[in-house]
Amino acid sequence: MKKYTLWIAGGLGALLLLLVPLYFKSTFVLHIYTLTFFYIGLTAAWNIMAYGGNLSLGHASFFAIGAYVGALLYVKLGISPWIGLTGAVAASFVGGMILSMPLIRLRGPFFTLATIAFTEVLRLIAIDWRDLTHGSAGLNIPFDLGWLNLTFKSGAPFYYIALALAVGSVWLSRWVRYSALGYHLRAAASDDQAAEALGVDFNLVQITALLISATLTAVLGLFYAFYSYVLEPATLFSFELFSLQPALNAIIGGMGTVWGPVIGAVFMTPLGEFLRFYLGTIQQGLNYVVYGIILIMTVRFFPGGILSLLTPLGVRFKRWIGDTGDNQ
Amino acid sequence: MKKLAMLAAACICLMQISVTGVFAEEKTIQIGALYPISGNLALMGEESWRGAEIARILRNRQGGVAGKQIVFRQGDASTNSAARSETERMIEQDKVKAILGTYASSRCMVASEVAARKDIFYFELGAIANAITQRGYKTVWRTCPTSLDFCRGQVNFIINWLAPTLGKKANEIKVGIAHEDGEYGTSVANSFATLAKKTGLQIVSVEAYSNTSNDLSSVIFRLRKAAPDIVVAVSSSQDAILLSRQANELGLNIPIMGTGGGHSFQSFADGLGPQANGVLNVDFTQYHVNTKYTPGLEEFVKLYQETFKHFPRAGSSLANFMGANVIFNILEKTGGSFDPEKIRKVAMAMDIQPGHTATGWGVKFDKEGQNVRAECLVTQWRDGKLVTVWPKKFAVMEPILVK
């Protein structure tokens, strides 16, 4: 009986998640859930690259590429976003290939700097190329309803889309981690020369991880664009929102694991909203002061993130249900 | 898969705690106040909020609206995604039936879209992008001028004062535009271009620069090459000072006309000192104006200094003060009810002639909810004060041309 407690809890949790939109009519609560699911997806996508020890602070570029390609195909050529997905994936693939050149030659902080510079270049081009992207004036997605146009009156459809995206991203992140690619990435991260000597093609492995991560981020970007229906470079290419936030979620949740980033996203996203409307209104900027302090304290006192706090519980839970401790 | 589900159950209860802060419902009029009070627009966001706040305090002292006190539900639109979630929170959690705000056009576009989709009234008091009232939403109203009105003020001034002073005809005047590449700068630059075509003004150069840039020498060089008669500048905040300083440093002796934003700040004159003299500016009504046509302005400034301990920092608070009063008057006539039809009827019936509100604007809404009697006045920095110089009716000083 004990063995199945995990399954029962899991099933219950899934059921609860599916019923939420029916119980909560208010779109504000749905918005928080949807935003959290988007961030779970984004952090999981970012995490795929982190397995290989490469920390990108430029995922906003792929997020925005996906958003703009999908939106422009729809607004200018009337192509439904579902088909636009292929365009977004292709464009982010090209972006990924460009970023793969620095990836091969650089590691650590220098690669991170290259990703920041890459995003900055794309952001400034998006602002300057007004007749394509409408620049900072913003690109509005027209309000014509329908599943084909990814535009809805109520918040529920996007809740389910975001939930599906989150589950898909985490599944992909988990699949990559326990696949040949995952083992090779982790080996390359801990000792690239030893890995290379044992037959791991370091460059190929890292570039594959980058491309998977980039295309997944672009897909999330496309759905986010249709969810937020106003596209402007300052938001989509924002360093804080889509480059730094996934990295923060992963760090605070637990780096390099599958579930760490998920916990990080689930913890940080509602906290960010909560801090803003409680503290933000009391004193300008107070919420960000608390945010900064949380970050410094996390890195200082529990670098393993929340997951490192949960693992003792996990181990005790496993012993309780008499699990022999498989090595996952 | 089992771990994900267990985690999901945990996250639901976590979210329950964080979002159900529902406020008690008393006998008051709840209005949402959405401004960017943190992030890079914090300064102007807070200044704009203060205008609406003063209007609320004043109205509550006079008995509120239809016997009920007005309460603002605060929202911080620091980013677009924040603007969206705050609007939804105010509508669902705080049960507000109308929202005013915003100062920044992109925040207003997102917030008013969310409100429109829920048939909640959205009164824009300070953002100027034309598109806000061009989306055909019945519930979006705007009391302040649009970027087109800004440019109309500039073009009229250039044609009716600058041209004769320089002894040139309208189509001989050469105009250079230097604007920050954000949504504020782009929308004004586009509006100016359309108006210039109609009136024959020659636009000799349009220079867009990134609003995070800390050096504008290249903009100055390109303007020097184009050698316009006047430079129309659209600056968000510190780039206003930067532009004038580097113009002086690099010998660009051409008059500059700002478009609100950074040029309306008191810190513009404090920082530039004597160099600021003569810099023209088009914006909402400022404080040194012929008060015969701006009833209620002194009262506003007195209460502002009483509440915030210093003189208002920019004209945007005055504009928000005037707009908030218009909303309170509408609600007074509908007896405090937010019924869409009642509000629409009362608002459309409003017909106040220019010179009878605190900003000197009239109030007449067109079918798209835009106040067509909101106009921009031309002001000029003279010895650290922004004085109104055009049109004559509102002017307290004659404009002078400083090279």
Place this chain on the structure above:
Amino acid sequence: MALLTVKNLTKKFGGLVAVHDMTFDIEPGEIVGLIGPNGAGKTTLFNLISGIVHADQGSLMLAGKSLIGMRPCHRSRAGIGRTFQVVRPFDMNVLENVMVPALTRTRDTSKARKAAMEVLEMMGLAEFATRSPGNLTLAQRKRIEVARALATQPKLLLLDEVLAGLNPTEVAENLPLIRQLRDTGVTILFIEHLMDAMMAVAERVLVMDQGALICCGTPREVTSDECVIKAYLGEEDPQC
């Protein structure tokens, strides 16, 4: 047909000549020892063969195919397995450490897991599968290095001082391992400083000094060759 043919292999680091004009062959199934005083260029030779360092001149052929210009990962797939003098485990458990090279042969993780377990059993490390290499003895960690190299199913296995730093009993345990590896069809070239281990196992020995191959032959021939003795013990007036 020799498994590994090396002709005039040379490598200079700036002015220092690490490997100078070496030529030798290794036949399939042989156990060949590589000895020489410290700094003779033994590890550099290993790095040249495994591709971590690229040769300035000379040719390197494995079963007739030239290795020059190939990156280490492709040489490993061509059949060259190597261990490092200083053990370099990945921060995963023992089984996963061996699965990494196994996964370069098969994409299927369960097949790779089975292959890795087999290699661990052969190396007598099966019960430590889920332990992290960090808390194992040096001898066991050395065996993990060998297990990882074996998991790439190499034709030629380069062992870099697998017995160094072990106490006598551990040496005695690991020694038969080398012959056992050869019996599974792997050709072995190994660096070792323990002369009695070298004598007991090696069928042929190559001796290096200051980057050059000064002698090769059976262990007995080599130990009686005076050049070798001079290289190790030095002497008053160099004639050799």
Place this chain on the structure above:
Amino acid sequence: MDFYIQVLISGLLLGGIYALISIGLNLIFGVVRILNFAHGELVMLAMYGTFWLYKLYDLDPYLSLVVVLPAMFLFGVVLQRFILQPVLTTSGVMKMFTTVGISILMQNLALILWKGDFRAVQTFYSMSTIKFSGLIISIPRLVAFGAALLSIILLYLFLKYTYVGKALRAIVEDHATARLMGITVERHYLLAFGLGALFSALGGTLMMPFSSVYPTIGGPFTALAFVIVVLGGLGSMGGTFLAGLFIGVIEAFAGTFVSPGLKEAIYFVIFLLVLMVRPQGLFGMGRGTEEIGLK
């Protein structure tokens, strides 16, 4: 013709200021190996310090250096000692995120304490210029350029000829070996961070006469400083100065002859290209950078 010379001069002057701001980062990034995201905030803090000394005590910006520089040196030491030292043993990423936390903290504390206003200093000389044969040079910018050159020379001599300087250079090359040579690495980290903060403060203060300060001014400075330090080469002060001039001139010409909106994009593209072709930078000595991820 003198239009081009004028653009060149203004590019060089701008480059001098950029170099001045970046020297501090070269020390911190080079010696302490931290990708310091809060570097721009150090400059911002010094600018606010200069402003308040001017506003409250009517102290001229150039004189306020006497107060601002030591204060910022101490602030740098305190920052390193109490916030960064404890996390030195963690991975490069964790250190980087600590500095991101510091950057967010400092920006928003500035917003809380001094509001969002942009503040400028108004001095008799901030508008003064030298004019000859049609060219105009702004004096405060020239002073900043001179200070940058002087700082580079002083720092170069300090690093080359003093014991402490040699110790710092040893740490830049290989802090593990430096430790073996008896260099108290942790204490030198404090010194490096203090000096880094001091030079950033020098840059911030000298910019006040021709620039204004607001809470979020630090961000673009941080990105710029990284570009210049990497282009100039880690640990090479001369490299930083030349890279600063290089970027200043590129920005001036790109902005004037291509488009003001894209000038930042252009120097980021150059940065990416150099990073790929010569990761150790145009003038860097290359050694000692493998450890932080250079092939």
